[in-house]
Structure formats: structure tokens, C-alpha cells
Amino acid sequence: MRTISVLQAVVLATAVAAASFSSADAKGKVAPLPPGACAVGKKAALSGTFCSLNCDPKSQWCQQQLCANGTFVSVLPCYNSGFCTVKCGG
Numbered sequence: 001m002r003t004i005s006v007l008q009a010v011v012l013a014t015a016v017a018a019a020s021f022s023s024a025d026a027k028g029k030v031a032p033l034p035p036g037a038c039a040v041g042k043k044a045a046l047s048g049t050f051c052s053l054n055c056d057p058k059s060q061w062c063q064q065q066l067c068a069n070g071t072f073v074s075v076l077p078c079y080n081s082g083f084c085t086v087k088c089g090g
Contacts, residue, residue, distance in 0.1 A: 038067035040089030045072075051088035055080050 033039060036047030045051055045067040053072075055062035060080045065072040065088055078084040 033070075036067075036069045038070055038072050043089045045088060050075070050085045052078065052080070052084040052086065053088045055084075055087070 033044050034046060037044040038047070040051075047067050047069055049067050051065050051067075052062040053065050061077050062080045062084045063077050064075045064085060066075050067073075072088075
């Protein structure tokens with residue numbers, strides 16, 4: 001009877017340890033990007049989307065970017081008073 005209790009305790013401890021390791025691994029992993037998407041910080045911009053980057057608060061000008069097959073391509077700048085696209089990663 002006592003041997004079964006010790007065995008159950010060991011099995012329970014092993015199960016708890018395995019569950020804690022698997023949840024720690026899941027927290028450290030980053031979700032893969034969709035095909036053709038561009039990484040912006042911890043977010044993704046889908047291929048073919050425009051966004052604003054490097055906005056200068058003094059001049060109000062921003063650089064427009066296009067996500068094209070996993071790479072940002074610079075396009076025309078814009079004046080940041082309603083004419084720019086959303087901020088990249090924001």
C-alpha cells in the first residue's frame with residue numbers, strides 16, 4: 001500500500017514538472033509570420049500593406065513603407081496630418 005502511494009506521488013510530480021516545462025516553452029516561442037509578411041517589432045505587416053515609419057515630430061513628415069514579400073520597400077514620404085497610412089507595428 002505504501003509503495004503505491006510513493007509511486008503515485010512520483011508520477012504526479014513528474015506530470016507537474018512536464019506541464020511547467022511545456023508552458024514555459026510555449027511562452028518563449030514567437031508565432032511564425034504568414035508567408036510574405038514583414039516583421040515590425042513583435043507584430044507582422046502582411047505583404048502588400050503600406051505603413052508609416054520614422055515620423056519626424058518637428059517637420060511632421062513620415063517615410064512610407066510597403067511590405068513586399070517579407071521586405072520593406074521605401075515609397076514616397078507623406079505629411080503626417082491625416083495623409084499618412086497607419087504607423088508600422090502600431
